[in-house]
Amino acid sequence: MSRKEELHKMVSLLRSQANAASSRTAKQTFQKMADYYQREAEQLQGRRAPDLIDRSNKQTRLTKSAA
Numbered sequence: 001m002s003r004k005e006e007l008h009k010m011v012s013l014l015r016s017q018a019n020a021a022s023s024r025t026a027k028q029t030f031q032k033m034a035d036y037y038q039r040e041a042e043q044l045q046g047r048r049a050p051d052l053i054d055r056s057n058k059q060t061r062l063t064k065s066a067a
Contacts, residue, residue: 007041010034 001009011034018030 004041004044007037007044010037011041 014030014034014037018027018034021027021030
């Protein structure tokens with residue numbers, strides 16, 4: 001598995017954890033971690049990762065409405 005694939009997998013896992021977390025603090029922490037790994041993947045690619053950005057925006061809205 002390439003570094004880029006590992007980073008994308010981490011982003012997906014962390015976003016899932018953020019959605020599953022019951023406390024607001026945990027949700028925010030997982031979101032921040034996912035954002036960090038997403039930026040790492042983007043830097044590795046040298047461009048934005050639109051599929052991750054779209055997923056991030058959808059999950060952020062879900063997280064905010066659940067809090």
